[in-house]
Amino acid sequence: MRTEEIVVVGAGQAGGEAVAALRMAGFEGGVTLVGDEPHLPYSRPPLSKDFLLGDVGTEVLLLRPPHFYEKHRVRTLLGRTVTKLDRDRRTITLDDGGSLTYGTLILATGGHARRLRDPMAEAAPNVHYVRTIADIERLRPELVPGARLAVIGGGYVGLEIAAVGRKLGLEVTVVEAAPRLLARVAGPDISAFVHRVHTEEGVDIRLGTTVTGFVPGDNGRVTAAVLADGTTVGADVVVVGIGLVPRDQLAADAGLDVADGIVVDEFCRTGDEAIYAIGDCTRHPCAEHGGMRRLESVQNASEQARVAAAAITDDPRAYAAVPWFWSDQYDLKLRSVGIAADYDQTVVRGSLDEGRSAAVFYLKAGRVRAAEVVSSPRDFGAAKKLVAHRAEVAPERLADLGTPLKDLLTSR
Amino acid sequence: MPRIVFVQPDGSTQEIEARTGESVMTTATSHLVPGIIGDCGGGLTCATCHVYVDKDWIDVVGRREGPEDEMLEMTSEESNEYSRLCCQIVVDSSVDGLVLTVPASQE
Numbered sequence: 001m002r003t004e005e006i007v008v009v010g011a012g013q014a015g016g017e018a019v020a021a022l023r024m025a026g027f028e029g030g031v032t033l034v035g036d037e038p039h040l041p042y043s044r045p046p047l048s049k050d051f052l053l054g055d056v057g058t059e060v061l062l063l064r065p066p067h068f069y070e071k072h073r074v075r076t077l078l079g080r081t082v083t084k085l086d087r088d089r090r091t092i093t094l095d096d097g098g099s100l101t102y103g104t105l106i107l108a109t110g111g112h113a114r115r116l117r118d119p120m121a122e123a124a125p126n127v128h129y130v131r132t133i134a135d136i137e138r139l140r141p142e143l144v145p146g147a148r149l150a151v152i153g154g155g156y157v158g159l160e161i162a163a164v165g166r167k168l169g170l171e172v173t174v175v176e177a178a179p180r181l182l183a184r185v186a187g188p189d190i191s192a193f194v195h196r197v198h199t200e201e202g203v204d205i206r207l208g209t210t211v212t213g214f215v216p217g218d219n220g221r222v223t224a225a226v227l228a229d230g231t232t233v234g235a236d237v238v239v240v241g242i243g244l245v246p247r248d249q250l251a252a253d254a255g256l257d258v259a260d261g262i263v264v265d266e267f268c269r270t271g272d273e274a275i276y277a278i279g280d281c282t283r284h285p286c287a288e289h290g291g292m293r294r295l296e297s298v299q300n301a302s303e304q305a306r307v308a309a310a311a312i313t314d315d316p317r318a319y320a321a322v323p324w325f326w327s328d329q330y331d332l333k334l335r336s337v338g339i340a341a342d343y344d345q346t347v348v349r350g351s352l353d354e355g356r357s358a359a360v361f362y363l364k365a366g367r368v369r370a371a372e373v374v375s376s377p378r379d380f381g382a383a384k385k386l387v388a389h390r391a392e393v394a395p396e397r398l399a400d401l402g403t404p405l406k407d408l409l410t411s412r
Numbered sequence: 413m414p415r416i417v418f419v420q421p422d423g424s425t426q427e428i429e430a431r432t433g434e435s436v437m438t439t440a441t442s443h444l445v446p447g448i449i450g451d452c453g454g455g456l457t458c459a460t461c462h463v464y465v466d467k468d469w470i471d472v473v474g475r476r477e478g479p480e481d482e483m484l485e486m487t488s489e490e491s492n493e494y495s496r497l498c499c500q501i502v503v504d505s506s507v508d509g510l511v512l513t514v515p516a517s518q519e
Contacts, residue, residue: 020441020444023444024444064441064442065431065434065438065442298452299451302449303451326455326457328455377479377482378482381485381487406485406486
């Protein structure tokens, strides 16, 4: 086992899990965790839900309490940005001029919210993004009852913000460039289901149009978004959720292979034997469909952290976990497993046209390859197994709410 | 501080000082208890913090119910009437001495 210093760049979900996984695996050498936010590793999913609502405090978000890092000898350098990676000297340079030498480097740099290319919006105090605790602390005071909230982007983040907005009594409009909500992360059936629920909850949804500019108001604020279809959306506050850009520049500048994400193999190794990369910032092999993919998810970050730690501690095991994702909106618990990219049949379980619970399964050659489950923990638990086993099922039984899904597992 | 005992499948034990107010999952992951993963951070989504509560303690911490009960139907190691997802057990003085057995796998 290597005993020289391991430096982890990035103190998010992936970086936080990596230091824990290294210690869990028995690594005894030095571990340093560098993060550009002033916080110990914390959980981001609540940012757009309970944390925005003010229901939980910062300390509840932490993946592990401060005493963990002391007890397990993890040196933390927070509020520090890495400005340079020198692979020949195995050294990283920090923004305060300091430097660190590593034996092994783990890049867990995550991503940043994709920005609007609009100078007025960039400078406006009432235009917001959702990625960090600081983003939410800036946004929260603006979400006051009766205010008009314009959400740009109808993905998970945008729709979670829309749901919080309605809960807090704001007038909410969602603008999405694609012809349907959740176009990047869900199938058309679930998009329609979610669209219906948001409409029932009073959200004004504008599809297939983009924001072309903003109407300026006092003090640099914007007062409306101007859409490509010629209409405007009045707004007291704007939240932009149009995706994530992987932070791969440090790796690219150091000559590592980068292609919309740092390219790694199934052991999270880059082309440099001393450097691993994990989490949202990576492009990695897709065990489900072949080729390479990039995932923005907690589970992927944690799994890659464990895979990298295992490889570093001489117990390599290839990344093979089936990806899953979640989003909470109103009373909806949206859960998906697998990637609905390559299928020849969809099976709906329950009703998409009414109510608040349903599921959609994606099959190829009669085998379950992916599933989206709304508000049924029981069916989601079973769906994970069906997808993991690529279970061969009779579609009519899958669709039948009277048939427990676990029966389909045992009758394989 | 309340003390919680984690028993591994091989019979080895770890006794840990937990912090009042945190979940038992956080207690476990903060002390690197093997076999407690908790990927979803306590959101009743991943079911990777499954534990078997010692039968003398089950009425103190309460039994599985609701969404947690549903999630426990599909754990990698078969759940039973003493199974809980430990993200749903909050540490307070009543759990001082709590004994939990960690299953052989979580996924």
